[in-house]
Amino acid sequence: DTAVSQTPKYLVTQMGNDKSIKCEQNLGHDTMYWYKQDSKKFLKIMFSYNNKELIINETVPNRFSPKSPDKAHLNLHINSLELGDSAVYFCASSLLASSYNEQFFGPGTRLTVL
Amino acid sequence: GDSVTQMEGPVTLSEEAFLTINCTYTATGYPSLFWYVQYPGEGLQLLLKATKADDKGSNKGFEATYRKETTSFHLEKGSVQVSDSAVYFCALASTGTASKLTFGTGTRLQVTL
Numbered sequence: 001d002t003a004v005s006q007t008p009k010y011l012v013t014q015m016g017n018d019k020s021i022k023c024e025q026n027l028g029h030d031t032m033y034w035y036k037q038d039s040k041k042f043l044k045i046m047f048s049y050n051n052k053e054l055i056i057n058e059t060v061p062n063r064f065s066p067k068s069p070d071k072a073h074l075n076l077h078i079n080s081l082e083l084g085d086s087a088v089y090f091c092a093s094s095l096l097a098s099s100y101n102e103q104f105f106g107p108g109t110r111l112t113v114l
Numbered sequence: 115g116d117s118v119t120q121m122e123g124p125v126t127l128s129e130e131a132f133l134t135i136n137c138t139y140t141a142t143g144y145p146s147l148f149w150y151v152q153y154p155g156e157g158l159q160l161l162l163k164a165t166k167a168d169d170k171g172s173n174k175g176f177e178a179t180y181r182k183e184t185t186s187f188h189l190e191k192g193s194v195q196v197s198d199s200a201v202y203f204c205a206l207a208s209t210g211t212a213s214k215l216t217f218g219t220g221t222r223l224q225v226t227l
Binding site: 004031033035040041042043044045048056058090092094097098099100101102103104105106107108 | 145146148150152156157158159160163165201203207208209213214215216217219220
């Protein structure tokens with residue numbers, strides 16, 4: 001069983017569209033994250049939820065809206081997609097929101113905006 | 115704010131060569147330090163970690179020691195294999211309840227026969 005799964009793996013869409021990426025973890029973790037990896041492989045935190053509560057919200061355009069229906073799921077909805085949103089988006093989870101805990105990453109969703 | 119600086123890649127080595135990838139950090143307090151590896155087309159996997167000064171993390175022949183005096187966490191392996199070819203990321207997580215990983219820029223390692 002995959003520990004952290006994301007769907008879809010690839011997403012190709014036109015500018016201006018709205019799209020969602022889903023993430024699920026079956027590890028029983030309390031904390032989930034979204035990271036963005038740009039074309040130069042640089043990884044940056046976007047959001048984090050702990051037990052369905054938003055605890056980290058970096059300087060991300062408000063076109064990006066995370067939603068956590070329960071602590072096993074963290075979805076990312078993006079409105080009015082722009083060319084600069086093209087990237088690989090990684091979901092991750094950790095047992096607790098603690099610096100000591102390892103984060104487990106999903107396989108990534110490659111978003112291409114045309 | 116927190117930051118991680120890694121040596122620029124790519125690093126190209128012959129099989130069985132010694133590997134060092136340098137990593138230094140800036141953070142307040144006492145962060146935890148991590149090395150993650152990303153194989154082509156895959157997500158990140160934790161390679162090793164250290165949560166306090168002088169701790170040594172090790173896994174699969176890789177080692178790194180948390181050096182507070184030099185704010186460093188250099189990755190080493192005595193004898194690399196072709197299967198070690200990947201991108202390696204140094205990262206830190208600051209203390210506090212809302213933890214996040216701050217990553218370095220990644221170092222691509224290419225090991226040839």
